[in-house]
Amino acid sequence: MRRSLLAGPVLEVAPRLLGMVLRSTTSEGTVAVRLTEVEAYDGPNDPGSHAYRGQTPRNAVMFGPAGFLYVYFTYGMHFCMNVVAGPEGTPSAVLLRAGEVLEGIELARLRRNQPADRDLARGPARLCVALGIGREGNGADLLAKNSPVELLNGPGFDGEPATGPRVGLREAADRPWRFWIPDDPTVSPYRPHVPKKRAQAAPPRA
DNA sequence: GGAAAGATTTTCT
DNA sequence: GAAAATCTTTCCT
Numbered sequence: 001m002r003r004s005l006l007a008g009p010v011l012e013v014a015p016r017l018l019g020m021v022l023r024s025t026t027s028e029g030t031v032a033v034r035l036t037e038v039e040a041y042d043g044p045n046d047p048g049s050h051a052y053r054g055q056t057p058r059n060a061v062m063f064g065p066a067g068f069l070y071v072y073f074t075y076g077m078h079f080c081m082n083v084v085a086g087p088e089g090t091p092s093a094v095l096l097r098a099g100e101v102l103e104g105i106e107l108a109r110l111r112r113n114q115p116a117d118r119d120l121a122r123g124p125a126r127l128c129v130a131l132g133i134g135r136e137g138n139g140a141d142l143l144a145k146n147s148p149v150e151l152l153n154g155p156g157f158d159g160e161p162a163t164g165p166r167v168g169l170r171e172a173a174d175r176p177w178r179f180w181i182p183d184d185p186t187v188s189p190y191r192p193h194v195p196k197k198r199a200q201a202a203p204p205r206a
Numbered sequence: 207g208g209a210a211a212g213a214t215t216t217t218c219t
Numbered sequence: 220g221a222a223a224a225t226c227t228t229t230c231c232t
Contacts, residue, residue, distance in 0.1 A: 039213070048213075050228095058228065076225030078214050095213055125214050168213060196211065 001142055001151050006066035006085050010092035013085040013089075014040035015179045017094055019157030021102065022142075024131040024149045029107045031131050033099030034154055035119050037180040037187045039080070039166045043091035047171035051091030062091040069149055070126070071138040078125035079134055083142060083151065097124045097167070097178075100193050107132075120187045141194045157181055167191055 001020070006013050015038075023032035041049040050059045050072065058130065061070040062084055070082040070093050082093035099121040101108045108120045108130040123128040128134070133149065142151040161179040166172075170193040180187045 041213075050213080053229085056228080072213085073227065074212055075214050076212095076227075078225095080213060082213090095214085166213070170211085191214095196214070 001143055001153050003065070003067045006083065007087055008085070010040045010042050010085040010094060011177065013083075014038050014094045015161045017083065017096075017151075018161055018179060019155055020098065020173045021148065021152040021154030022099065023103065023129065023152060024133060024137075024151055026132045026148065028111075028132060029104055031104035031108050032051075032102050032152075033127065033131065034102050036097060036184045037096075037098035037178070038096040039097055039179070040085075040177040041095060042177075043086070043206070045091075046175070048166065048173075048175070049088040049093075050090070051093075052171075055091070059091065062093050063089060064130045067139040067141065067143045067151070069133075069137055069142055071133060071135065073135065079137075080124040081133055081137065082156075091204050095124060096127055098112050098122050098180075098186050099127055099130075100184070101130060102143055120186075122186050123188045164190065165192075168193055170195070 017035050017038050021032055043051040052060045057062050059103050061068055064084050065088045066085050068084045082092050082095050086092040101120050111129050112120050121130040140149045141147050162182045163176045164178050166178045
């Protein structure tokens with residue numbers, strides 16, 4: 001895996017990640033997955049991106065070089081992870097949404113409380129749990145030899161990726177920037193954005 | 207300083 | 220299918 005392969009335009013990098021392998025090693029052991037579903041986020045040109053409104057402490061990693069891990073916390077309980085793409089200073093990233101566990105499946109089952117195997121890493125937060133990735137994974141260099149989280153070439157994927165709109169986004173919901181391996185059972189189901197029920201308007205005062 | 211929404215998952219009906 | 224769980228970040232007053 002060369003960093004230059006990740007330093008191109010994010011819409012080219014994202015489909016290229018399909019079939020690649022992400023391997024995470026902690027004190028508990030090693031789990032590796034073959035990536036089956038990803039989404040591209042194109043920084044300043046993309047209202048759906050965390051970097052759309054410029055750099056903040058949270059998204060700072062996205063502004064650095066390609067090949068680093070951007071992990072964020074959401075919904076008060078979940079982590080999701082991205083591979084930073086594009087030239088340095090271009091805050092683009094690829095959300096890793098799902099994978100097939102190739103290695104360490106027993107540890108993944110333990111972490112995930114024994115669901116069906118196809119569900120072990122089927123969804124971005126589930127993928128993080130299966131691999132044991134949390135806050136501390138933010139900023140990890142995926143291409144360093146001694147890194148606890150590494151990105152490997154793996155089997156790759158030869159065919160034509162399926163594409164469609166990204167999952168659960170309110171902004172830029174029309175952009176078909178989700179890529180997945182067709183007919184793979186570990187790909188997560190599509191779900192459009194659902195507006196949260198708004199708090200009731202203030203009651204009329206007496 | 208406060209409110210609202212969020213690149214989700216699980217559980218219950 | 221609907222709703223809860225739960226907290227960080229961002230945006231508005």
